[in-house]
Structures are given as structure tokens and as C-alpha cells.
Amino acid sequence: MNGLKQYQQVNTQTSITDADPHKLIQLLYNGALERINMAKARMQANDYAGKGQLINKATEIIGGLRSFLDFEQGGELAARLEALYDYMERALFEANRYNDVQKLDEVAELLRTVKDGWDGIRDEVVEKQQAAV
Numbered sequence: 184m185n186g187l188k189q190y191q192q193v194n195t196q197t198s199i200t201d202a203d204p205h206k207l208i209q210l211l212y213n214g215a216l217e218r219i220n221m222a223k224a225r226m227q228a229n230d231y232a233g234k235g236q237l238i239n240k241a242t243e244i245i246g247g248l249r250s251f252l253d254f255e256q257g258g259e260l261a262a263r264l265e266a267l268y269d270y271m272e273r274a275l276f277e278a279n280r281y282n283d284v285q286k287l288d289e290v291a292e293l294l295r296t297v298k299d300g301w302d303g304i305r306d307e308v309v310e311k312q313q314a315a316v
Contacts, residue, residue, distance in 0.1 A: 212298035215244040236280040
């Protein structure tokens with residue numbers, strides 16, 4: 184099991200090193216979703232310490248996503264995303280405090296929706312990056 188964790192860590196580090204800015208955001212969305220799913224499993228197994236750590240990590244990732252928002256270029260969309268990220272962070276706090284699986288599911292669904300939109304613009308972003316080079 185330890186070898187598997189080391190492999191996953193190296194694989195993640197390689198993905199981050201090789202990633203462009205758009206891909207980094209995709210990795211953050213994936214990481215937050217993964218932590219929420221793991222927290223749900225820990226909650227259902229009555230491992231409240233593990234659940235708390237995973238929810239805290241998901242909250243940190245969402246805070247990281249918030250820090251990447253560009254209000255000059257993003258305008259109203261950036262403001263709406265900031266409000267959504269704020270809501271997600273508060274919902275994760277409540278999920279942690281009350282062991283609320285439904286709150287975890289709600290945040291995961293919101294994250295998936297935003298991630299799907301982000302994934303959908305990948306080709307456009309790559310084309311712009313290649314044109315700029």
C-alpha cells in the first residue's frame with residue numbers, strides 16, 4: 184500500500200510539473216472532488232478525524248481556486264465564482280460540523296458543474312496559448 188501511495192504522489196507531482204495554467208485548475212477541481220468523496224467514505228465509516236482532515240483539504244483547495252480568480256478579466260463571472268466558492272466553503276464547514284453527507288454531495292455536484300464548464304473550454308484555451316507562442 185505504501186508503494187502505491189508513493190507512486191500516486193510521484194504521478195501527481197509529474198502532472199503538476201507538466202501542466203499549463205488551465206490544466207492546473209483542472210487538477211485542483213479533481214483534487215477537491217477526490218477529497219470530498221474520500222471524506223464521505225470516512226464519514227460513513229465513523230472516522231471523524233479522517234473526515235475532518237479531508238474536508239479541510241477540500242476547503243483549502245477551493246480557497247486556492249478562489250485565489251486564482253481574475254476580477255479584471257473575469258468581471259461578473261469571477262464575482263459569481265467567488266460567491267459560489269464562498270458558499271461551497273461554508274457548506275463544507277457545515278458538512279464537517281454536522282456530519283452531513285448531503286452537504287458533501289451538494290458541494291461535489293456544484294464543483295462538477297463548474298469543472299465541466301472549465302473542461303469544456305480546454306480546446307479554446309490551448310488554441311489561444313499555441314497562437315501566442
